[in-house]
Amino acid sequence: DVKVTQSSRYLVKRTGEKVFLECVQDMDHENMFWYRQDPGLGLRLIYFSYDVKMKEKGDIPEGYSVSREKKERFSLILESASTNQTSMYLCASSTGGNQPQHFGDGTRLSIL
């Protein structure tokens, strides 16, 4: 079974902090994604990566950056956390084509 592991289930940070969210997948997938999920808005794509060191902006990249130094690991960085970045963050991986995305169980991030 594909496993996508997010480093924290819950995280509380303060405004202005630099925040790192880590995601690791164990199936050698080329593609990895970061989403945020808010009530009533569904999943919105922040960034995705289709190869090591490659990254592409999604629909809402402002205030975020990403890093993919190894194929299995995709990190989301909040450069200077703000309260409007309080949300559920989901990481996913896939091989592309008609294959499904495999999601982690999410990190619920609160910015105080």
Added chain:
Amino acid sequence: KNQVEQSPQSLIILEGKNCTLQCNYTVSPFSNLRWYKQDTGRGPVSLTIMTFSENTKSNGRYTATLDADTKQSSLHITASQLSDSASYICVVRGGSYIPTFGRGTSLIVHP
């Protein structure tokens, strides 16, 4: 602009009853449509995928339909169980790398 609209936004049914969730999309060109189930506190998990040539596909008590002409899909749940309580998300992939997500239907099954 590619859009995926799901209805209803939320639904409450009694255990054992059937229900149908709807998904309308404007994604073009069309590649495939996938239904995901998301349990509370978990990530979404794929239930089924529909491609252009498929009209109906079943996965246990879940049956998905696709009408590519009207750009509509439905997910029918038969003999609902308490474990069916979840959010159901319709996702459509077109010509680009990135699929378009619906906002989901929240289903609650009461005993």
